[in-house]
Amino acid sequence: MNWKTIRDLIGVEMKAGRMLRGKRLIKYNTGRNRFFTYLEYGVAVAIGLAVGVLIGYFYNSAFPADIQSQFITVFANFQVSLPTLILVVTLVFTMMQQFQRSGTSFKNQAPYWLPVTWQEHTTASIFSDVLGIPLIAIAAIAPAIIAIAAFTGQLPLAIGASVAMCAAAFTAGATTEVFRILQVRFTGAVYKSSGKAAIWVRFASTLVFFVLFYIVYSYVIYGTGISNALQAVASVQSAAWFVPFVWVGVTLSYFASGMFIYGAVFLILSLLFILGLFYLCVSLNTRFGLYEPPAITVSSGVYAPKTGVLGKLGFAPVESALLRKDLKAFTRRRELISAFILPIVVIIIPIFSSFNTSTSSSSSAFPTQFGFAFTSLFPAAVMAMMLGNFMTGEEGQSIWRIYFSPISAKNYVKSKYAFMLFFAIIILPITSIVGFFIYHPALGTMFTLIAESVFVVFAVGALSLANGIKGADFNEVPRPRMIRAEWSIINLLTCGAAGLAVLAPLIPNVITDVTGIQFTFLALYQAVIISGVIAAVLTVIFYQVALSNAKELLTKAQV
Amino acid sequence: MSTNYANAVELKNVTKRYNELVAVNNLNLTLSQGEIFGLLGPNGSGKSTTLKMLLGLVQPEEGSVHVLGIDAKKDPVAIKKLVGYAPEAPHLYEFLTGIEFLDFIGDIYGMHTEEKRSRINEYLKALQLEGREGDMISSYSEGMKQKVALISAFLHKPKLLILDEPLNALDPRTARIVKDFLQELKQQGVTTIMSTHILEIAQAVCDRIGIMYQGKLLALGNMEELRRMASMPSSGLEDIFLKLTGTGDIKAVVEELVK
Numbered sequence: 001m002n003w004k005t006i007r008d009l010i011g012v013e014m015k016a017g018r019m020l021r022g023k024r025l026i027k028y029n030t031g032r033n034r035f036f037t038y039l040e041y042g043v044a045v046a047i048g049l050a051v052g053v054l055i056g057y058f059y060n061s062a063f064p065a066d067i068q069s070q071f072i073t074v075f076a077n078f079q080v081s082l083p084t085l086i087l088v089v090t091l092v093f094t095m096m097q098q099f100q101r102s103g104t105s106f107k108n109q110a111p112y113w114l115p116v117t118w119q120e121h122t123t124a125s126i127f128s129d130v131l132g133i134p135l136i137a138i139a140a141i142a143p144a145i146i147a148i149a150a151f152t153g154q155l156p157l158a159i160g161a162s163v164a165m166c167a168a169a170f171t172a173g174a175t176t177e178v179f180r181i182l183q184v185r186f187t188g189a190v191y192k193s194s195g196k197a198a199i200w201v202r203f204a205s206t207l208v209f210f211v212l213f214y215i216v217y218s219y220v221i222y223g224t225g226i227s228n229a230l231q232a233v234a235s236v237q238s239a240a241w242f243v244p245f246v247w248v249g250v251t252l253s254y255f256a257s258g259m260f261i262y263g264a265v266f267l268i269l270s271l272l273f274i275l276g277l278f279y280l281c282v283s284l285n286t287r288f289g290l291y292e293p294p295a296i297t298v299s300s301g302v303y304a305p306k307t308g309v310l311g312k313l314g315f316a317p318v319e320s321a322l323l324r325k326d327l328k329a330f331t332r333r334r335e336l337i338s339a340f341i342l343p344i345v346v347i348i349i350p351i352f353s354s355f356n357t358s359t360s361s362s363s364s365a366f367p368t369q370f371g372f373a374f375t376s377l378f379p380a381a382v383m384a385m386m387l388g389n390f391m392t393g394e395e396g397q398s399i400w401r402i403y404f405s406p407i408s409a410k411n412y413v414k415s416k417y418a419f420m421l422f423f424a425i426i427i428l429p430i431t432s433i434v435g436f437f438i439y440h441p442a443l444g445t446m447f448t449l450i451a452e453s454v455f456v457v458f459a460v461g462a463l464s465l466a467n468g469i470k471g472a473d474f475n476e477v478p479r480p481r482m483i484r485a486e487w488s489i490i491n492l493l494t495c496g497a498a499g500l501a502v503l504a505p506l507i508p509n510v511i512t513d514v515t516g517i518q519f520t521f522l523a524l525y526q527a528v529i530i531s532g533v534i535a536a537v538l539t540v541i542f543y544q545v546a547l548s549n550a551k552e553l554l555t556k557a558q559v
Numbered sequence: 560m561s562t563n564y565a566n567a568v569e570l571k572n573v574t575k576r577y578n579e580l581v582a583v584n585n586l587n588l589t590l591s592q593g594e595i596f597g598l599l600g601p602n603g604s605g606k607s608t609t610l611k612m613l614l615g616l617v618q619p620e621e622g623s624v625h626v627l628g629i630d631a632k633k634d635p636v637a638i639k640k641l642v643g644y645a646p647e648a649p650h651l652y653e654f655l656t657g658i659e660f661l662d663f664i665g666d667i668y669g670m671h672t673e674e675k676r677s678r679i680n681e682y683l684k685a686l687q688l689e690g691r692e693g694d695m696i697s698s699y700s701e702g703m704k705q706k707v708a709l710i711s712a713f714l715h716k717p718k719l720l721i722l723d724e725p726l727n728a729l730d731p732r733t734a735r736i737v738k739d740f741l742q743e744l745k746q747q748g749v750t751t752i753m754s755t756h757i758l759e760i761a762q763a764v765c766d767r768i769g770i771m772y773q774g775k776l777l778a779l780g781n782m783e784e785l786r787r788m789a790s791m792p793s794s795g796l797e798d799i800f801l802k803l804t805g806t807g808d809i810k811a812v813v814e815e816l817v818k
Contacts (some may be wrong), residue, residue, distance in 0.1 A: 089711065147616075271672060317666045317667075317669050318666065318667055318669070320666060321662075321663050321666030321667050322667075324663070324666075325652060325655065325663050328652075328655055328659065329652070329654055332654040333654050396648055397648070397649045398652050400646060400649075400650040401651075401652070403614075404614050404616065404638060404639060404642075404644045404646070405617050405664075405667045405668075406636045406637075406639040406640040406667065406668065407636070407639075407667065408636050485627055554635075555615075555616070555618065555635070
């Protein structure tokens with residue numbers, strides 16, 4: 001392998017990050033100093049070293065003997081846990097980076113016309129995956145633990161942990177590379193094209209990420225402290241010795257506890273696993289690296305005329321066509337799927353919280369009402385706000401199809417609003433059922449909040465659609481943004497205000513429930529009716545604004 | 560919507576400015592029904608703006624634009640219903656399959672299901688897209704995307720075709736089919752406006768050619784008339800174009816590059 005070639009390829013991959021950050025070069029610059037390229041890693045090493053020396057100094061001068069022995073145990077556990085922690089962090093970051101890249105028009109085709117071997121290409125690809133946060137973490141942690149270990153007398157373990165961290169990061173990078181190649185081959189999903197399978201893989205993996213994140217968060221916040229958490233990681237690592245990904249950590253653990261034969265066995269196994277993974281990457285790249293974009297067949301090609309259900313519901317053929325097109329867009333385009341993920345995350349949070357609070361049930365009705373409101377009302381409102389926000393900008397450069405097709409502003413707004421209402425309303429029964437099983441609200445409370453959710457969805461949806469049309473961003477480079485940043489903020493603020501305006505008549509009832517002081521001057525049903533009237537008025541006004549914005553949009557082709 | 564019209568396209572004293580830049584300057588152009596018209600000009604000469612004005616996408620500051628008897632300012636949607644447009648960049652929805660996209664286009668133009676089905680199948684067969692219609696457009700080659708864009712322009716039997724570089728990326732067989740098809744459509748009274756940089760195509764296909772430069776229509780006529788205007792009796796369109804647009808300093812540029 002030619003390491004200079006690998007270094008040059010890594011340089012290209014690093015520059016590819018510009019696509020993600022939207023960085024535009026003003027002048028042709030070839031003379032960038034390598035010192036500045038790697039400055040962040042140098043700074044991380046310096047900070048790590050300084051922190052390590054500081055902790056070591058305190059350990060020597062300020063810690064009493066009993067704390068010192070406690071510290072040594074915790075520090076040993078920390079070092080043993082490090083390879084697995086780095087593996088998880090690197091996997092998450094490299095996978096997320098792949099998702100990020102998939103949202104751009106960025107292509108990572110191997111430069112097959114250059115004298116580069118597949119080993120070099122694969123090595124560069126793995127190393128460049130590890131660049132950024134994972135490598136910065138290693139660059140900071142390794143000198144820190146070595147510095148501390150110099151004071152605590154655990155230098156061999158610290159050096160071993162540093163090497164193990166690098167091995168773990170490489171393992172994670174290689175794993176991501178395997179997933180990337182397979183994903184490209186079997187779904188064609190990483191780049192511009194997409195398929196149903198790719199979308200659901202991504203959807204599931206994003207959900208798994210959020211669930212894992214929340215479990216860790218809950219453990220750290222509600223659990224029994226960081227030292228026990230580290231102990232738990234070390235124990236899990238040992239218990240899962242048969243999983244090759246933890247073999248580096250297991251090796252370290254055996255060496256730390258003086259079991260050198262077991263340590264040597266797992267060291268050999270670790271090396272074999274890493275080598276095997278690397279050669280798997282190389283062989284997959286050799287086989288599929290120069291792929292032809294796969295033909296992703298989602299229909300048989302047999303013409304299937306539409307039966308016109310939407311037509312029976314009162315939609316014109318133009319509106320039905322737009323609705324069907326948008327439905328396909330939101331189920332096939334990865335950058336749009338966040339509109340569906342966020343409400344699900346909102347549901348997951350109270351479910352996990354309920355596990356923590358299940359033992360200490362509160363007698364107050366307010367947490368129940370608030371929890372149910374959060375679970376049922378919030379996802380639908382958020383979805384209405386997000387969909388309204390996206391639905392015009394998601395057209396991207398293909399907005400030209402809308403411009404030169406016989407689509408009136410009325411057709412356009414009606415189809416987009418209907419789409420948004422359909423999805424926001426359809427999620428309402430789902431979130432309400434989840435909320436009901438978690439919080440067991442009174443039936444009156446439940447129906448009141450469901451009615452309010454519908455009101456909010458109508459008003460906020462119309463407003464976000466109006467904002468989305470006004471602030472649409474059709475640029476697809478560096479990545480689809482859907483809406484300009486300033487309009488995103490305006491949308492957030494105005495939708496918040498509109499939601500509050502709809503809910504305002506119920507505020508006295510909420511204050512009464514919270515404080516116990518009689519503050520209400522309206523019966524609940526009266527407050528709900530007034531809230532409905534406010535929502536209806538706001539909906540009509542915002543819908544008209546959306547229509548006016550759409551008229552402006554359809555004659556804006558000159559921009 | 561008016562259906563009685565003497566001319567397919569009528570631009571009278573049309574001027575369009577983008578801030579200080581005059582994109583189209585006092586343009587007068589009349590096209591009769593069944594004419595194939597080639598609009599030529601260097602980059603930035605105002606061709607695209609003119610085409611956009613025909614579709615009502617851009618409103619002129621001065622003058623009037625009538626397409627198929629309809630005022631482009633008053634009822635652009637009515638014009639779009641009668642016009643088939645194939646832009647230079649196809650702007651297809653890449654997350655749809657070919658057949659889904661054409662189905663979408665058929666619905667947008669309010670075609671009946673049976674007619675839509677038979678026409679889509681005919682075009683897919685004629686342009687050799689059969690067998691790939693169920694694949695995502697994102698997996699298509701540039702030529703296949705261009706075929707889909709052309710089918711989407713032809714599908715609803717438009718009265719006026721506006722084609723921006725229509726033969727881009729097409730294989731010779733398909734290019735020939737498209738050229739012959741335009742001639743057939745001409746017999747049926749369909750007017751075609753074609754913008755292209757491939758001057759041989761314009762010379763071979765178009766009845767009349769207009770050459771735009773810096774927002775003005777420098778020359779308008781059939782090949783014979785253009786030769787007379789340029790005082791180049793036996794020249795091809797390329798030489799006439801270069802002479803009329805004052806961009807004929809090719810030899811000097813090439814000599815400079817050779818150095």
